[in-house]
Amino acid sequence: MQRIKIALTKGRTEEQVVPLLEQAGINCEGIRHKGRRLIFDEDPRYEIILVKGPDVLTYLNNGSVQIGIVGSDILSEQENFQYAMLDLDVGKCRFVLASTKDFNPQVHRRKIIATKYPNITKRYFQGIGEDVEIIKIEGSVELAPLIGLADAIVDIVETGNTLKENNLQIFAKLQQVNTKVVVNRLALRQYQPQIKELIANLQTTNQQVVQKKSTKE
Numbered sequence: 013m014q015r016i017k018i019a020l021t022k023g024r025t026e027e028q029v030v031p032l033l034e035q036a037g038i039n040c041e042g043i044r045h046k047g048r049r050l051i052f053d054e055d056p057r058y059e060i061i062l063v064k065g066p067d068v069l070t071y072l073n074n075g076s077v078q079i080g081i082v083g084s085d086i087l088s089e090q091e092n093f094q095y096a097m098l099d100l101d102v103g104k105c106r107f108v109l110a111s112t113k114d115f116n117p118q119v120h121r122r123k124i125i126a127t128k129y130p131n132i133t134k135r136y137f138q139g140i141g142e143d144v145e146i147i148k149i150e151g152s153v154e155l156a157p158l159i160g161l162a163d164a165i166v167d168i169v170e171t172g173n174t175l176k177e178n179n180l181q182i183f184a185k186l187q188q189v190n191t192k193v194v195v196n197r198l199a200l201r202q203y204q205p206q207i208k209e210l211i212a213n214l215q216t217t218n219q220q221v222v223q224k225k226s227t228k229e
């Protein structure tokens with residue numbers, strides 16, 4: 013049988029998803045000791061590749077991989093609505109509008125908003141009927157209102173520590189984020205039994221994780 017190819021987002025998503033994959037009985041030994049390797053075939057059923065989030069969607073769209081594991085922030089930003097088959101209970105965070113405490117969201121002049129996510133930001137402000145100027149930033153977005161580049165930011169918050177340590181406040185809560193398992197529609201037809209088995213397996217494991225967390229709380 014042909015291996016199912018999975019594109020897994022490297023970094024935070026990888027760190028949170030690998031334990032889940034292992035709990036589902038998928039051998040991730042290679043990823044655990046990866047060095048500079050990018051392809052992992054320790055499990056005979058799967059070939060896992062590690063890529064940046066937006067590239068997960070490129071590989072998936074192109075049909076080079078059948079499954080992608082990626083944050084909903086990236087799916088939403090790319091406006092690339094792949095077939096999301098499963099929501100995982102990891103990678104949970106939220107988009108917020110944040111700034112220094114003197115920021116006035118009601119001010120009538122055209123605001124400047126810095127973000128790594130211009131499309132999500134554009135949609136949010138369109139939704140509330142506001143025209144803003146968006147500046148795309150690649151990281152450390154919190155700096156923008158502190159250094160005078162922007163009036164406010166749209167960024168991801170998880171623990172809230174980054175905002176707190178930089179004296180920034182939340183002015184609006186936008187969409188929530190979590191990690192999703194996405195599938196190429198054509199691949200779903202071609203590899204139906206294997207993909208269904210994998211999704212069912214991950215679903216069961218994810219439910220076990222959720223239950224374990226809720227009994228701890």
Ligand SMILES: Nc1ncnc2c1ncn2[C@@H]1O[C@H](COP(=O)(O)OP(=O)(O)OP(=O)(O)O)[C@@H](O)[C@H]1O
Nearest residue numbers: 022023024025065083084085103104105168169170
């Ligand atoms: N606190 C958080 N901040 C940002 N992303 C988070 C957070 N918690 C979970 N995530 C998820 O993890 C992904 C980001 O992972 P990571 O931070 O490793 O990459 P990145 O910062 O976007 O990329 P890079 O550091 O390679 O430029 C997001 O797409 C999101 O789905």
Ligand SMILES: O=P(O)(O)OC[C@H]1O[C@H](OP(=O)(O)OP(=O)(O)O)[C@H](O)[C@@H]1O
Nearest residue numbers: 151152153167168169170171172173174
């Ligand atoms: O609420 P917290 O738990 O503090 O997490 C939120 C921070 O984490 C992310 O940045 P990341 O670490 O990915 O670095 P970056 O700024 O270089 O993108 C995000 O952009 C926030 O800055």
